Structure formats: structure tokens, C-alpha cells
Amino acid sequence: MNYLSVENVAKSYGERILFSDISFGINKDQKIAFIAKNGTGKTSLLNIITGLDSPDSGKVISRNGIRISYLAQEPDLNNNLTVEETIFASDNNILKTIQQYESALENPEDEEAYQKAFEQMEIKNAWDFETQYKLILSQLKLDDLHQRVSSLSGGQKKRLALATILLNSPDLLILDEPTNHLDLEMIEWLEQYFAKENITLFMVTHDRYFLERVCNEIIELENGQIYQYKGSYSYYLEKKEARIQAEQASVEKAKNLYSKELEWMRRQPKARTTKSKSRIDDFFIIKEKAHKRRQEHKVQLEINMERLGSKIVEFHNVSLSFGDKPILNKFDYTFKKGERIGIIGKNGTGKSTFLNVLTLKVKPDGGKVVIGETVKFGYYTQSGIQSKEGQKVIEVIKEFGEFIPLTKGRQISAAQLLERFLFDRKKQYDYVEKLSGGELKRLYLCTVLIQNPNFLILDEPTNDLDIVTLNVLESFLLDFPGCLIVVSHDRYFMDKIVDHLFVFRGEAEIEDFPGNYSDFRSYENSVVTEKETKPSTETNKKTWKKDQNNALSYEEQKEYKRLERAIVKLEDEKKEIESVFANQALTGEQVDEYSIKLQKIINEIDEKTASWFELSMKMDS
Template structure:
């Protein structure tokens, strides 16, 4: 059953064409993710679907009597209402019955009103509904029903908007970045909820774990064109790679033909026959294809980072509390060269406060932070940048630096850095006020990186960034040679970037976990989890334990990295072998694929040999 159809819509702003003549449909039980670069039209498409904007051409057709709900990034709530009143401010008949019953409970002496409300609950089968909506509120930590909306934080308002939508159970739910401002526990609960419920979804999200577990179809808007993939995120990655390879092969053919046709065009006299005019028209079509090769933004920077001395950053017996809430309790840590630490924990456990103390933005109640003389901290906060009126993109970044030094005496200019983070030459001279929210975040990230820090602190760097930008950022950080400290709810990002975690448990308890987020999740879900030591009170942390077991800290990091690399190489090997087994390798590509396979096998043997070497030290 079709719920909604987008038919041949187009949208331009001045000379800039966002998209032209695109169409797609949303059918019952589909769970669709909508993917595109920041600034390419995601929000505009969402606004058109929701009736907040009009397309230049085309239309959106919605099935009659379909109940739609939209979760925007900016909640639309009434400040003077309480949480409870906000929930009941709905046309949902069952909710009205529950509201009447809740009021009757508050006046038990009015037996007649109570009995009437009780009977209505039975008639509308509202008991199960009441249980479900209270479970939703409990999971989203909205338990104080009497709190007014105006007293809620931004995250609480987002959770309340989400709760209202889930409780009303619309036929079609449209979500714009639903996991922003949710902690990991809530995100994982929401994943399970959407994965199990028969609910139709259309969403924009950068959370790739969420995409993997929830979505069964992905629609990508790329360079103004739509591409549809019937599968989850892994399937999308595989098929997109195949599509790009196919497109590039066609472009290569067109480029060869273009060279021949260009020579012909130059030889022709001005007067054209009908036949040559037709060939001339074909030439311009071939030229368009030949010049359409996509620019892949691969960030491979051998950064000439400032030398780090033996002292990085030392934390000595830090203590911090706000009123009765303890954030840090006698916490000590000595950062080592090349560490890549992720910070996780529920909202309100003090992650951002910890970063502010580390950067001396705020002071601890007790203890001290000692920063080495050679350390240059780059701090990406959630607050972003505040541009002056009339500033252009390139002007913003040049305020912080003109270039980053690379090895072998090379440099990368501010303009080149912007290009690597998807600001093309034209975009660099746009006024900052024209940028989307995600583009502003991307620009802010460039202002931090241009300062060439050797200790990089990122507080929720993935919020509002599109998946394309996330891949660019991950490539950059994988090459980053300094220390890295990251707070993020993006589990996919954390798995790729960090090698151990600070787990903020609340009440000043911080645990040091030796692994990435997936390792931690598996550990937490195990039948009998062991108690991890609190690094603020225990001297024997995991690094020291590994040394006792025979591996140094750097060897432990290498061991974990090799395990991941072996897994990736085995997957690549299996894919190529399957292509040969299925007979899907073209005759002219057999030699190339065979050589690729031999390179992979050789790398795999080298990695396995090193793995066994390190394993023997642990016995």
C-alpha cells in the first residue's frame, strides 16, 4: 500500500539547482533512510514532504486518511504546558480516555466519575496502551510529568517530542536526525523499538549503526540524482561502490570517445550538414559524460605535527561536583603518545565537564591538570562558531591559520583543507550565513584542524554531519598522529577511531575499558560481567595488566589493530574468490582481479604472522 508519492519535484535557489525532476514513493512497512551531503537538499525535500515548502515543479501526493507525524531537529512544543499536558494535547481518542482516567484517580472520593473512567478504559482496550506509553516515557527518562516544557533542556525537549510521536503511533513517521541528543542507552532502545514495531519510517540520520539495524531501504540524493537501494547500510555501501565503478568505466569510455570527437570537431568547417549537426549534438553529450567523473575526497595527510615531549597531559586526583552531583572523584590519569580514547556514558554523567576541566575552561574543586610544554590542544566543542556578518567561508578559516605543514617540507593551504572537507572553490567564497547547519559544523572542524594541534579533543563531532563528511573525517583521524580524545554517541565512528574507552558511570565513577564500543557492548551483554576497575582509585589499569601479561601498551594497540585488519582482509579475499566462483569477472578484468587477490593474500599472511608473534607473548 502506497502512503506517499513524491512526483517529479524540482527545487532551485537562484542559479543553484538542488535537484531536478526526482521521484520516489513510501509504502506501508518500509523503513527508508534518506542520505545526501549537507547542503545538497535533504532538509528541503523533508520540508516539501511535510508541506513546509513548495517545489518549483512536481507534487507530493499523500494517501487519504493517512496519519503522518514529523520529528524535526527543533521541537515544536508549548512552553507553558507540563510534560503530561503536552502528551495529552492530542486528537488520539485513547489518550483522551487515559487522561480522563488519570484525573479520576486524583479524586477517588468521586466514585461515579472513577467508575465511568474505568469502564471507558475497558471499552477502548486502553490498559495495554497506557502501559506502553508509560514504558516509552520511562525509557526516554521523562518520569516527572509535572515539569513544564520551558524548564526542560534541549535534549529533554527532543525526547518529549519523540515520546509524543511514538505514543500516538502514526501510520507514517518522518524523522530528522532522531538520535541527536540521545545517549547510547536510549539510542539502542529506539533501535530495538523501530526494528520490532510494524511502523513505516522515512528518516534522515547520520547514525550508521542505526541505519544498519533499522532500515530496509536507502534512498541517496547524489549530485541532484536519486539512487535507491533495497537493503540496509552494508548493502548500500556495497552497491554504491559497484555503481560508482560502473559509472567510472562508462566515463572512461566516454573520455576516449571524446578525444576522437574533439579532433573531428576541430577539423570541421563552420557550415554544417544535417548529419554533422547531429554528430555535433552528440559530441556535447559525450563531453558532459566525460567530464562528470566524481571527485573522491580521500584525506591522506602526512601531517608534520609539532613534536610531543615525554609529558603529554597529567591529571592528578581531580574532584568536581555540582551541588550534590559528583562528576569526578579523585580521578588520575597520565596520557601517553598516540592514545585514541573514546568517552561514553549517559547524559548528565559529566563527559563535557571533564573535557572543560582538561582544557582548563573550568577549574576542578580539587586536584590539578598538568599540560606538557610541547602540547598544543585543539578543542572542538558543541557550541560551534559565531561568524561575523558578511564573512565568507575562506575568511573564517584564515583567521585561525593559512596552512598546515606536512612532512618532507610540503604544506596544505587553508583552501586545500576546505576542499578535502567538501568545500569546493566556489563554496569557499559563499557567505557563511548561507551554509546549512551541517556545513557550519564542518567549517568549525576545519578551524580546529588548521591550527595543527597534537592533542585533539572532539565533543560530539558527528552531530549534524552527513555520512559523506563522516567518512572524510574518519579518514583524516585515522591518519592523525597525535593524541585523540572523543565524546560521541556515534558507535560506528567510535569503533573505527578509538582503541580504548573512558566509561562514565555517574557519581564520579570512570572505568577504563580496553577496546572499542562494540567490544564494550559485547562485554556488557555477557552473562556474568566482571567489575572493571575505577581508574581514579585503582593503580592497576588495563595498560599495566597487559604489560604484566607480556605485551607493552603499544603492542596491545597493535594487536587490536591487526585483529581488525585481518578481519577486513579476509572479507575482501572472500568477496574476490566469490566473484571468480560465480563467474562474474569479465575476461578483460581477470588478470587485474587475480593480482588484487595475490596482494590481499600476501598482506593477510604478514598480518597473521605478526598476530601469532604477539599472541605468543601473552601465553
């Protein structure tokens, strides 16, 4: 069943054409991701589909009677309402029935009003919906229903808008970067909710794990053309690569044919037959195809990193509180060369505050932070670029100099540097306030990197960046020789970039986990499973805290945690191979192959368990 059709839609702003003549449809139960580079009009298209904007040409046709809800990047909420009033302000009749019932509960002396509200709950079968309503509010951590919208953080506002939309149960839900401003716990809950619910989705998102696990179709806008892929994100990557190779082969074939036809054209006499005229018409079609080029421009990141000495950053018994809320408590840590740390934790646990203490923007209550003489921070903050009113893109870069130093003593002009960040000469003279969200982030990233930092701090760098830019940034960071700290809710990004994690638990509890985010989730899930199945052997959480009285050295504590994680992973691999033996008919060669693998894993488990046991005995002594 078709819910909505986009037919030959075009949109431009002045001379800048975002897209033209694009068409596609959205059908019931499809979960579609819309992918395009920054500045090509993703949000503009969503606004056109939802009726917030109109196209220059073409039309959007929606099925009569379908309910469409839109979650924008920045939700439009009434600051004067409370959380509860915002939720009940929707057009959902069942929600209004629940509101009347809850009001009746608050006035038990009015028995008639209570009886009437109770009957309406029965008539509209609102009891199940009330359970769902409370579950969604609980999962999205909207516990204080009387809190004013004006006092909510950006993340809380996003969760409130999301809750309101989910409770309205739309036929078609349109989402613009739904994971922005949500913490990892919220993102994973939302991912699971969308994956299991029969809901039709059309979304723009840069979260590649979210794409992989939720979407069953990808629509890509590239060079003004629409390409559709019926499958997950990994399927899209595979098929896109195959499409590009096929296009290149087609162009090469056309070039060869063009050379032959060009020679024929030069030999032809002026008098043309009907047959030769037809061949001449074909020649111009071949010529156009032969000269077709892919607009495959990518961001080029290249900096001249300042030399980093042996002394980097040291935390000595650092403590910090805001009122009664502790952020750091006698925190000790010495950063080493080449460290790549990811920081995760719920919103409000002090992640950004920690970065401000690290960069001396916030003074601790106790202890001290020592910065090495050679350290040069590059700090990419959530607040983004701070430009002056009426400032043009190139003027932002020229504040750092007309020429920018690169590696090996080279330098380039400000204009050339901007071209490497995909700002063409015309775009460089646009006003900064005219840039899209992704373009602003790309420009900000440019201003951070051209200062040649050797200690790079990235606080939510992936928000609003397109997937192409993210891939380039990841490749750059993998080769970055300095220290790196990343705070991000992008799990794919974290998995690819970091070596270990600082896990902010709240109440000044910070754990150093030796692995990436997927390793951490795997470990956490195994601990939960173990607690549920073997409560008597519950993992002692103290072994995962930085304990001043622990008999293990810091390096031994890290090794202990690494071994524990590795053993869990190996046990999972062992179970997988054992299930293959149990459930599949194997050839003699396959039996030998899997037997060798199984024995190797068993040996590794024994070896690591022995090492873990030695450290465990030392810790208990």
C-alpha cells in the same frame, strides 16, 4: 500500498540550486534512509514532504487519510507546558481517554467521573495502550511528568518529541537525524524499537549502525540524480561501488567511440545524407557521455601537527562536584603518546565537564591537572562555531592568517584551504548564518584543525556531518599521530577510531575499558547473561573499578580486563564453530579446516585463562 509520492520536485535559493526534477515514492512498511552530502538540501526536502515548505516546481502527493508525523532536528515544543501536558496535547483520542482516567484516579471521591473514565478505557481498549505509553516514557527516561519543557536539556526535549510521536502511532514517520542529542542507551533502544515495529519510516541520519540495522532501502541524491537501493547500508555500499565502476566503464567506452566518430565527422563532405545526419545526431549524444565526469570532491584534511613532548597531561587526585553531584573523585591518570580514548556514558554523568577540566576551562575542587609544555589542544565542542554577525566564510578562516602552514614546510592560502573543505570560491563569500548545519560543522572542524593541535578533543563531532565527510574524518584520525579523545554517540565512528574507553557510570565512577564500543557492549551483555544464569558467580564489579587498594598495578589491571574480554569473545567463536559441526553437512576438507580453527581457539582460551587466573590470584592475595 503507496503512502506518498514525490514527483519532479525542485528547490533553489537564489542562484543556488539544491535539487531539481527528483522523484521517488514511499510505500507501506518501507524503512528508507535518505543519503546526500551536506548542503544538498536534505532538511529542505523533508520540510517539503511534510508541508512545512513548498517546492519551486513539482508536487508531493500523499494517500488520503494517512497520518504523517515529523521529528525535526530541533523539536518545536511549547516551553510553557509540562512533559505530561505536551504528551496529552496531541490529537490522539486514546491518550485523551488515559488522561481523563488518570485525572479520575487523582480524585477518588468523584465516583461517577471515575466510573465514566473506566468505561471509556474499556470501550476504547486503552489498557494495552496505557502499558505501552508508560513503557515508552520509562525507556526514554521521562520520569518527571510535571517538569516544564523550558527546563529540559536538548536531549530531554528530543526524547519528549520522540515519545509524543511514537505514542501517536503515525502511518508514516519522517525523521531528521533522530539519534542527535540521544545517549547510546537511548539510541540502541530506538534502534531495536524501529527494527521490530511494523512502522513506515523515511529518515535522514548519519548513524551508520542505525542505518544498517533499521533501514531496508536507501535513497541517495548525488549530483542531482536519485539512486535507489533495496537493501541495508552495507548492501548500498556494495552496489554503489559497482554502479560507479559501471559508470566509469561506460564513459571509457564512450570515449573510445567518440574518438572514432570524431574522425568520421572530420572526413564527411558538406552534403549530408539522411543516414549521415542520424549518425551526426548520435555523435553529439556520444560526445556528451564521453565528457561526463563524476563530481567526486572529498574533504582533504592535512595539518602540520606541533611536536609533542614526553610529558603530556597528568591528573593527580582530581576531585570535582556540582552541589551534591560528584563528577570526579580522586581521579588519577597519565596520558601517553598516541592514546586514542573514547568517552561514553549517559547524559549528565560529566563527560563534557571532564573535558573542560582537562583543558583547564574548569578548575577542580581538589587535586591538580598538569599540562606538558608542548601540548597544544584542538577542542571541538558541542557549542560549535562562534562567528560574528554578518561574517563571511572566508573571513572566519582569515582570522587565523592569510596563509596556513601544512606538512613539510608547505603552506596554502585561506581560500585554497576552504576548497579542501568543500567550500568553493562562491560559497566562501556566503554569510556564515546561511550555511546548513553540516556545513557549519565542517567549517568549525576546519578552524580547529588549522591551529595544528597535537592533542585533539572531539565532543560529538559526527552530529550533522554527512557520511562522505565522516569517512574522510575517520581516515584522517586513524593517521593522526597525536593524542585523541572522542565523546560520541556514533558507535561506528567510535569502533573505528578509539583503542580504549572511559566509561562514565555516574557518581564519579569512571572505568577504563580496554577495547572499542562493540567490545564493551559484548562484554556488558555477557556479564548480564552470566548474572541471569549464574547469580552465585556474579562478576564482582569492584574488579572493574579503579581501586586504590588493589594489589594489581595499573598495567596489570588493564591486562586483566583485556584478558576477560578476550576470553568471552573466544568462547563465542568456539560456540559458533561447534554449531557448524552440529548443524551442517561438511566435506572432509571443511571438517579439517574447522577442526584446526577450533583447536587453535581452545588453545588460546587455555592460555588466556591461565594468565587471567594468575592475575586473579594476585588480586585476591
